[in-house]
Amino acid sequence: xxxxxxLRFRNSMETPLARDAVEATAQFPIPPGVFAETVTEVVHYTxxxxxFRMTRPASFRFRSGEFxxxxxxxxxxxxxxxxxxxxxxxxxxxxxxxxxxPGGPLTEHLKAIQPGDTVLMRRKPTGxxxxxxxxxxxxxxxxxxxxxxxxxxxxxRDPETxxxxxxxxxxxxxxxxxxxxxxxxxxxxxxNDPLVGEFAGDRLIHYPTVTRExxxxxxxITEHLESGKLFEFxxxxxLAPETDRAMICGSMAMLRDTKRLVEGFGLTEGANxxxxxxxxxxxxxx
Ligand SMILES: Cc1cc2nc3c(=O)[nH]c(=O)nc-3n(C[C@H](O)[C@H](O)[C@H](O)COP(=O)(O)OP(=O)(O)OC[C@H]3O[C@@H](n4cnc5c(N)ncnc54)[C@H](O)[C@@H]3O)c2cc1C
Ligand SMILES: NC(=O)c1ccc[n+]([C@@H]2O[C@H](COP(=O)([O-])OP(=O)(O)OC[C@H]3O[C@@H](n4cnc5c(N)ncnc54)[C@H](OP(=O)(O)O)[C@@H]3O)[C@@H](O)[C@H]2O)c1
Numbered sequence: 176x177x178x179x180x181x182l183r184f185r186n187s188m189e190t191p192l193a194r195d196a197v198e199a200t201a202q203f204p205i206p207p208g209v210f211a212e213t214v215t216e217v218v219h220y221t222x223x224x225x226x227f228r229m230t231r232p233a234s235f236r237f238r239s240g241e242f243x244x245x246x247x248x249x250x251x252x253x254x255x256x257x258x259x260x261x262x263x264x265x266x267x268x269x270x271x272x273x274x275x276x277p278g279g280p281l282t283e284h285l286k287a288i289q290p291g292d293t294v295l296m297r298r299k300p301t302g303x304x305x306x307x308x309x310x311x312x313x314x315x316x317x318x319x320x321x322x323x324x325x326x327x328x329x330x331x332r333d334p335e336t337x338x339x340x341x342x343x344x345x346x347x348x349x350x351x352x353x354x355x356x357x358x359x360x361x362x363x364x365x366x367n368d369p370l371v372g373e374f375a376g377d378r379l380i381h382y383p384t385v386t387r388e389x390x391x392x393x394x395x396i397t398e399h400l401e402s403g404k405l406f407e408f409x410x411x412x413x414l415a416p417e418t419d420r421a422m423i424c425g426s427m428a429m430l431r432d433t434k435r436l437v438e439g440f441g442l443t444e445g446a447n448x449x450x451x452x453x454x455x456x457x458x459x460x461x
Contacts, residue, residue: 203248203249203250203251203253204248204251205248205293205295206248206252206253206295208297208298209246209295209296209297209298210232210235210295210296210297210298211248211293211294211295212229212230212231212232212269212293212294212295212296213229213230213290213291213292213293213294214227214228214229214288214289214290214291214292214293214294215228215229215230215268215290216228216290217288217289217290220353220354220356220357221353221354221356222275223274223275223354224272224273224274224275224322224354224357225272225273225275225286226261226270226271226272226273226357227270227271227273227288227294228262228268228269228270229268229269229270229271229294230268230269231266231267231268231269232296235269235296235298235300236264236300237260237264237300238264238300238302238305238306238307239260239263239264239305239306239329239330239332239333239335239336240259240302240304240305240306240326240327240329240330240422241259241260241300241301241302241304241305241326241329242257242258242259242260242300242301242302242326242456243257243258243260243296243297243299243300243301244256244257244258244296244297245258245271245281245285245294245295245296245297246281246294246295246296247281247284247285247288247293247294247295248293248295249284253295254280254281255281255295255297256280256281256282258271258273258325259271259272259302259304259325259326259329259424259456259458260300260325260326260329261325261326261328261329262328262329262332263329263330263332263333263371264329264333265333265370266332269296270328271325272322272324272325272328272357273285273286273322274321274322274459302326302456303445303446303447303454303455303456304326304327304330304422304424304454304455304456305447305454306330306333306335306336306339307447307450308445308446308447308450308451308454309339309420309422309445309450309451309452309453309454310420310445310450310451310452311339311340312339312340312418312419312420312452313340313341313342313418313419314340314341314342314343314344314411314418314419314420315336315339315340315342315343315344315419315420315421315422316344316346316414316419316420316421316422317330317331317343317344317345317346317421317422317424318346318396318421318422318423318424318425318433319345319346319347319348319423319424319425319458320347320348320349320396320424320425320426320429320458321349321350321354321425321426321458322458322459323424323425323426323429323458324345324347324357324358324361324424325424325458326422326424326456327345327422327424328357328358328361330343330422331343331345331361331362331365331371331375331379332361332365332368332371333371334370334371334374337374337375337378337379338374340420341378342378342380342411343375343378343379343380344380344382344409345358345362345379345380345381345382346382346383346384346396346399346405347381347382347383347384348383348384348385348386348395348396349383349385349386350385350386350387350388351385351387351388352385352388352390355383355385358381358383359381359383362379362381365379366379380409382396382399382405382408382409384396384399392408396433397429397432397433397436400414400433400436400437401436413440414437414440414441414442415440415441416440416441416442416443416452419440419442419452420442420452420453421433421437421442421452421453421454422453422454422455423437423453423454423455423456424455424456424457424458425458426457426458426459426461427457427460427461430455430457433455434453434455437453438453
């Protein structure tokens with residue numbers, strides 16, 4: 176029997192085909208050793224981007240900025256992909272910000288989830304974009320492009336970040352203005368949050384730029400770093416290893432170019448086992 180007319184779609188971007196795949200999940204057992212969580216909210220921003228929230232297992236601990244492997248119970252051996260947790264470590268729920276890749280093994284189905292659906296999550300979080308991997312400093316720059324903002328959404332909502340750094344500068348560069356929306360909402364929410372807002376205040380600085388459309392600020396963040404435009408706008412001195420820290424998240428090309436620039440300012444790469452003055456993580460593999 177065709178059940179499609181009975182299905183409720185939250186918006187026109189969800190295809191019946193993808194939705195059917197999610198509905199079919201009841202036929203597959205939950206693999207051993209993974210959490211099976213319930214989706215509580217889904218918000219679509221563009222035809223390429225959405226975020227969702229889900230329940231958090233009581234035993235699940237992570238550090239703000241880490242990532243986990245998530246999947247859907249739609250096969251005997253589900254596809255799992257790395258996802259940065261965008262919610263902070265103190266939050267009762269877990270939030271993720273996701274791309275929708277046409278024909279992508281995971282996101283072609285994940286984009287159709289609705290509240291009440293199940294999302295699988297492997298138990299062990301990991302990652303280098305954590306406060307522990309950086310030495311304390313006056314300022315931390317979080318350089319992101321596209322979905323690379325995800326780990327920083329967690330960190331800018333964590334009071335610990337403001338205990339470690341006086342200023343938190345979040346840069347986010349996207350191709351067009353619509354793709355900035357998640358970040359704009361994030362910063363607004365942080366500033367108005369009764370808990371984090373008190374810490375963040377005017378110490379959280381947002382620096383969005385767009386590369387393929389008109390906007391108040393255009394161009395790649397690498398150009399802004401290289402030309403000094405970023406520091407001029409902020410009214411701050413250029414990066415220095417004595418005072419500044421950096422976290423970088425974006426495509427492989429963005430990581431390569433941004434790393435080169437921050438290293439030119441004298442910053443050196445750190446890790447969980449050897450904290451230093453900058454850390455990087457891929458936003459996706461390519
Ligand atoms: C450490 C780490 C953390 C990650 N965190 C996130 C996250 O928080 N949010 C998120 O959406 N993705 C994240 N990714 C990418 C994610 O793991 C998947 O690649 C993505 O969900 C697409 O899955 P897929 O199976 O549909 O397609 P895939 O087969 O995984 O990817 C197909 C192609 O789509 C493109 N692509 C994949 N992911 C992205 C992306 N995020 N932005 C732009 N293009 C992309 C690439 O060209 C890739 O080759 C992360 C990847 C890594 C390594
Ligand atoms: N179907 C669509 O509508 C659509 C739209 C966008 C992307 N895509 C595809 O999705 C994938 C990822 O796209 P994305 O936009 O999320 O990521 P992206 O290509 O990495 O671009 C995100 C932002 O990072 C900038 N950037 C790219 N390389 C950089 C570098 N080396 N240094 C500094 N900044 C850099 C981009 O500027 P520039 O604009 O100058 O490159 C853009 O503003 C690509 O494979 C792309 O083809 C599809």
